[in-house]
């Protein structure tokens with residue numbers, strides 16, 4: 001769980017940096033996207049590893065949740081979870097399910113057309129197409145709203161998850177843990193906020 | 209003060225229980241929570257009814273027997289105390305108090321508010337000890353120098369009284385805080401290092417066998433623990449377990 005989660009945290013950062021290029025420089029974004037989309041190592045080694053990481057993470061999440069539910073068959077008549085733990089920590093399965101819903105939408109909306117374009121229709125590589133495509137996608141306000149909402153749930157998931165992953169692998173020390181917790185908080189807020197910013201940026205700039 | 213109590217009643221382990229409502233009058237704010245229940249039980253006995261069964265022994269916060277999930281929290285609203293250390297001044301005249309047993313598949317209800325916590329004993333039997341030769345030439349523990357820092361941490365872990373509030377409070381009914389305290393108190397000391405790998409593997413295995421849930425680091429246990437056992441112990445056990453799994457055959 002923790003190892004797949006840490007892997008996803010690194011992946012998310014990489015994804016964010018590439019998306020951010022679309023705001024900073026059209027050329028840099030195009031050439032990086034072209035590299036990511038055509039490099040054999042990325043496409044045929046890293047991409048399957050990523051798919052496996054995501055599958056592993058949420059399947060283990062479901063198993064964990066169902067085991068933990070059966071560990072308390074009779075519920076309390078009165079249960080004050082908020083007195084001793086954060087909302088995020090008690091609702092990882094719900095924030096996770098929302099992210100899963102978004103990932104399904106994202107694959108259907110972006111990844112499948114991309115696979116179709118490249119490998120089924122066999123279109124010739126066009127290193128300049130990516131930026132325009134992104135602008136076109138974010139012109140749709142519904143898509144922008146779905147993105148924004150999903151990243152709020154990702155932020156909630158990571159607000160608990162980031163530090164939790166370190167605790168799970170036993171990485172805890174009075175010197176470093178406060179820094180890990182603080183960094184995790186910033187990561188959990190800034191990265192999703194950045195994704196939201198990029199979506200809104202293209203929505204506002206691509207519409208005219 | 210006058211109170212309304214909503215208490216879980218269950219005849220025996222097989223019976224289906226339900227919440228029952230009882231009024232109590234003239235409760236002094238200086239009473240402990242258990243003394244308040246004693247008053248209720250006297251009243252029930254006088255009325256020819258079955259008194260409420262609840263666990264207790266020392267009544268001074270050291271044995272870990274008293275349990276009770278009070279108004280949605282283990283040992284009630286106050287921090288770092290057991291139920292026998294909870295006083296009625298934490299409540300107000302006219303309050304309704306909901307009292308339930310610990311809820312966990314691994315802690316089945318025996319009667320009313322009493323649960324069977326022998327799962328903890330079986331976790332201890334699986335590895336919560338140091339094997340020493342007691343044939344007469346045992347070495348005094350104090351003859352082995354131990355860094356003060358480690359001795360303090362081991363002592364802190366050893367203050368766990370096995371009450372089960374960590375399991376009761378955890379949304380996953382996980383026993384990680386208890387088990388990690390027991391693993392830590394021995395793993396930190398030179399005498400415990402010899403069997404460290406076997407110990408953590410066996411105790412964690414037994415913990416899973418008993419049907420406790422898995423830790424998702426919500427931290428509820430640490431907040432509700434009457435002895436302030438730290439989550440640091442869980443991280444230590446995770447480390448111990450990881451390294452033991454890598455080398456164990």
Ligand code: HEM
Nearest residue numbers: 002005008009058061092096097100161162164165168424
């Ligand atoms: C595919 C949809 C996802 C689902 C269904 C899901 C579900 C879960 C569940 C059930 C847990 C464990 C519960 C807990 O610790 O309370 C968890 C933990 C975690 N998740 Fe996710 N998650 C998903 C996606 C993600 C993504 C995209 C990331 C990061 C970019 C992520 C990061 C984490 C982290 C850091 C943890 C903590 C791991 C630990 O404490 O060991 N998750 N997730």
Ligand code: SF4
Nearest residue numbers: 368369371372374433
């Ligand atoms: S760790 Fe704390 S809450 Fe859990 S059994 Fe020990 S003393 Fe009780």
Ligand code: FES
Nearest residue numbers: 265267272274292
């Ligand atoms: S009765 Fe012993 S700790 Fe409460």
